[in-house]
Every structure is written in C-alpha cells, then in structure tokens.
Amino acid sequence: MASTERFLVAVVVACALLASNNCHAARYLADTAAAPAAAGVVPGLPAVPTLPTVQPVPQVALPPMPAVPAVTVPQMTLPPMPAAPKVAVPLPPMPTVPSVLPKLTLPPMPVVVPSVVPKVVLPPMPSVPTVPMPFAAPPPSA
Numbered sequence: 001m002a003s004t005e006r007f008l009v010a011v012v013v014a015c016a017l018l019a020s021n022n023c024h025a026a027r028y029l030a031d032t033a034a035a036p037a038a039a040g041v042v043p044g045l046p047a048v049p050t051l052p053t054v055q056p057v058p059q060v061a062l063p064p065m066p067a068v069p070a071v072t073v074p075q076m077t078l079p080p081m082p083a084a085p086k087v088a089v090p091l092p093p094m095p096t097v098p099s100v101l102p103k104l105t106l107p108p109m110p111v112v113v114p115s116v117v118p119k120v121v122l123p124p125m126p127s128v129p130t131v132p133m134p135f136a137a138p139p140p141s142a
Helices: 002-019 025-032
Strands: none
Touching: none
C-alpha cells in the first residue's frame, strides 16, 4: 500500500513539474529587462500600453416599430371526458397466521424499598484561588 501511495505522489509531482510554465522566467526577465525606469514603475515589468482612441459612433435614428395586429383565437369546445369503467375485484380473505410462540406469563416485578439505597453525600467543593491574569484588563475603579 505504501508503494502505491509513493508512486501516486511521484506521478503528481512529475505532472506538476511538467505542467509548470515558469522554467525560463528568470532568464526571460534578464533578457528583456529594460533600462532603469522612472519613479513609480516596477522594474522588470513591462509598461502598461496606452489604449487607442476610439472614434465616436454617430447616433442613428431607427424607423418606428410597426404595429402588431391583434390575433384572435377562436373559441373551441372540447368533447366531454368519457367516464372510466369501475372494476370491482373481490380480494381474497386474509390467511390466519398460526401462533408459533407459546403464551408466557411473567412474574410480577419486585417492589424496590427506598430505604435500601444508601444516602450519598458529596464532599465539599474546594475553593479555587483567584490568580491574576497578566493579559486581562484590570477591573475598573469605582
């Protein structure tokens, strides 16, 4: 079982290494690094290009929407639903299940006398000394 887990871990690590795309990142940055830039620019990152200006779109007037004629749906009447025939099937009588277990009579429960249970007295609770906590705020003064 341990060898299967080790093999699975090795496969996952190999897939992660093969799928990574940062192998030549340091060399790429070293080759494409520009001269020292002005203040406020991060060295090693290319400058953000400016967006080209877009010519404004002239306003075009659309022709008016033609009126849609109202469609009238003719009223139709459906034929009445035929009545489903009622089928009365008599059910067979329920068979009687024979009793396998014999009738048992249980003896009466014995009466528990309350004086038999001993009285239990708990020892007194010891007092817990109060220890000042160094991280707690001091109590407010009156």
